Amino acid sequence: MTMAPASSFLALSGIAVSTVTLLYLFPRRRQSFVEPYPPGPESPNIPALDAWIQFQEWGREYGDLVYIRENNMLILNNAHVANDLLDKRARIYSDRAMTNTMKLCGFDDILSVQQYSDKWRGNRRLFQQNFRNSVNSRFYPDQYKEIHQFLQNLMDVPEEFMQHMMLLSQGIIYASLYGLDIRSDKFVAQRVERTVLSFARALSESFPAFERFPWLRFMPSWFPGCGFQEVAKECIAVINEADTIPFDQAVKNLKMGTGTSLIAELVLESEGNPVAIDRIKAMGTTMSSISSFFLTMTQHPEVQLKAQAEIDHVIGRDRLPTFEDRHSLPYVESVYREIMRMHPPLPADLPHVSTEDDVYRGYYLPKGCQVIANICFEQACTMLKDVRRGINRDPNMFPEPDKFMPERFLNSPTPTGPFTNINNIYAFGFGRRVCAGRHMADNTVWLTIVSVLATLDLRKAKDDAGNEIDIPGEYTKTFFRHPVPYQSSITPRDLQARDLIFATAVVH
Numbered sequence: 001m002t003m004a005p006a007s008s009f010l011a012l013s014g015i016a017v018s019t020v021t022l023l024y025l026f027p028r029r030r031q032s033f034v035e036p037y038p039p040g041p042e043s044p045n046i047p048a049l050d051a052w053i054q055f056q057e058w059g060r061e062y063g064d065l066v067y068i069r070e071n072n073m074l075i076l077n078n079a080h081v082a083n084d085l086l087d088k089r090a091r092i093y094s095d096r097a098m099t100n101t102m103k104l105c106g107f108d109d110i111l112s113v114q115q116y117s118d119k120w121r122g123n124r125r126l127f128q129q130n131f132r133n134s135v136n137s138r139f140y141p142d143q144y145k146e147i148h149q150f151l152q153n154l155m156d157v158p159e160e161f162m163q164h165m166m167l168l169s170q171g172i173i174y175a176s177l178y179g180l181d182i183r184s185d186k187f188v189a190q191r192v193e194r195t196v197l198s199f200a201r202a203l204s205e206s207f208p209a210f211e212r213f214p215w216l217r218f219m220p221s222w223f224p225g226c227g228f229q230e231v232a233k234e235c236i237a238v239i240n241e242a243d244t245i246p247f248d249q250a251v252k253n254l255k256m257g258t259g260t261s262l263i264a265e266l267v268l269e270s271e272g273n274p275v276a277i278d279r280i281k282a283m284g285t286t287m288s289s290i291s292s293f294f295l296t297m298t299q300h301p302e303v304q305l306k307a308q309a310e311i312d313h314v315i316g317r318d319r320l321p322t323f324e325d326r327h328s329l330p331y332v333e334s335v336y337r338e339i340m341r342m343h344p345p346l347p348a349d350l351p352h353v354s355t356e357d358d359v360y361r362g363y364y365l366p367k368g369c370q371v372i373a374n375i376c377f378e379q380a381c382t383m384l385k386d387v388r389r390g391i392n393r394d395p396n397m398f399p400e401p402d403k404f405m406p407e408r409f410l411n412s413p414t415p416t417g418p419f420t421n422i423n424n425i426y427a428f429g430f431g432r433r434v435c436a437g438r439h440m441a442d443n444t445v446w447l448t449i450v451s452v453l454a455t456l457d458l459r460k461a462k463d464d465a466g467n468e469i470d471i472p473g474e475y476t477k478t479f480f481r482h483p484v485p486y487q488s489s490i491t492p493r494d495l496q497a498r499d500l501i502f503a504t505a506v507v508h
């Protein structure tokens with residue numbers, strides 16, 4: 001699988017001097033003379049924003065595998081292919097790209113960008129032990145508390161719904177990991193925001209001189225090409241702050257007997273070894289899925305009514321939904337799955353990197369290749385009709401892929417039916433690098449969706465003349481994608497629903 005057959009080497013040995021020159025120029029790519037590279041554009045212009053639209057176009061032109069030789073980048077436009085490479089051949093497709101700048105900024109301590117190594121394996125194991133499905137009930141109390149608080153916030157100040165979503169996503173992570181209430185600690189919340197911004201800066205700014213000459217780290221920051229040192233300094237400072245402040249507080253609470261938390265217990269168990277966790281993406285991604293749900297429901301009141309009818313029928317009106325209700329609510333489940341299909345927060349996954357040369361479907365895939373699973377990007381798909389689409393908009397798997405149709409999951413047999421496991425929610429990625437927090441994320445997004453449906457009506461806002469304000473339904477054009485702010489009307493379904501939300505304040 002990863003080596004060319006012996007006959008290929010024999011054939012190679014007979015080739016003349018000109019080839020030797022080429023082999024010298026491309027030493028790691030010699031197998032390309034046996035199997036061709038997958039098709040792809042010759043000298044592509046990959047746009048910084050909305051690159052996915054371009055990926056889609058190439059998909060139409062070149063097929064399921066698109067190889068960009070200049071960047072040693074492979075785009076996968078089909079679920080089969082993504083599973084074949086990223087899952088079945090995970091041993092060689094599980095690395096991540098790590099630049100010198102990222103290393104200097106302390107990124108090699110962050111699980112999601114860590115290279116495929118013993119360090120990553122150890123961190124991933126620890127993360128998984130604490131976030132696997134069978135131990136997720138540990139987080140239920142915090143999830144209920146935060147989601148019920150979210151309902152109250154929506155009832156009290158509905159126009160700030162986007163902020164409430166962000167607070168919910170951050171709140172669940174901080175409460176479940178550190179046992180801290182982020183609402184009462186504005187300092188922590190501000191630091192978190194600063195960390196995200198610094199990370200984005202370190203990831204987006206490029207320092208080519210430093211990438212080529214790593215010894216530049218020993219030069220003063222005013223030296224030409226050494227601007228990376230300032231970025232790195234800021235990044236390390238905020239990582240330290242964001243790590244140590246909640247961390248110290250959690251350990252202090254445990255020692256003083258004023259509260260326990262996952263992190264504090266792990267720290268005590270491992271006698272002070274640092275615990276690798278991944279807050280940044282975790283916070284943003286659940287927020288993105290929940291805001292996509294709000295946007296979609298405002299655009300589809302008929303779906304909302306149908307889901308509410310199911311909840312009323314199964315649960316009644318005198319209590320809020322719980323995790324135990326999940327299997328009795330197939331339509332709500334299908335709404336959730338359809339949101340995750342149409343609006344994955346990371347439409348191009350996180351790029352995997354290969355660690356060995358490989359041959360797949362007769363094509364040569366060189367070592368060090370950045371492999372991007374094109375999960376899908378909405379604008380791209382709706383702009384380009386009849387094209388070969390990303391994974392979640394593949395018409396062979398999802399007929400009429402651009403339509404929001406929760407029923408597709410109800411009617412279809414397994415494996416796409418709603419109650420098969422979450423491995424077929426491609427929004428969580430593939431293979432050994434699949435989202436490590438997916439069970440917790442899945443629970444959070446589902447419980448938020450069902451709780452909102454049970455108690456609130458999401459409708460278009462009206463202007464002063466009483467006309468509905470149209471929602472453009474736009475999304476950010478970024479790697480991590482979420483709806484751009486819009487106006488909406490959020491009201492309790494009725495007095496009974498309002499009382500149910502009020503009552504949660506007494507419970508928690």
Ligand code: HEM
Pocket residue numbers: 111112113114124127131277278281282283285286289344345346349350351352427428429430431432433434435436437438440441442445
């Ligand atoms: C709806 C919410 C979420 C979505 C859609 C999502 C999606 C993803 C995706 C696409 C990846 C990359 C997978 C790949 O490389 O193939 C990823 C990685 C990761 N996610 Fe999530 N995620 C979500 C929430 C969370 C939460 C709540 C946590 C933590 C509690 C979390 C922790 C992680 C970690 C640690 C990784 C890195 C795994 C590794 O590289 O080994 N995620 N996520």
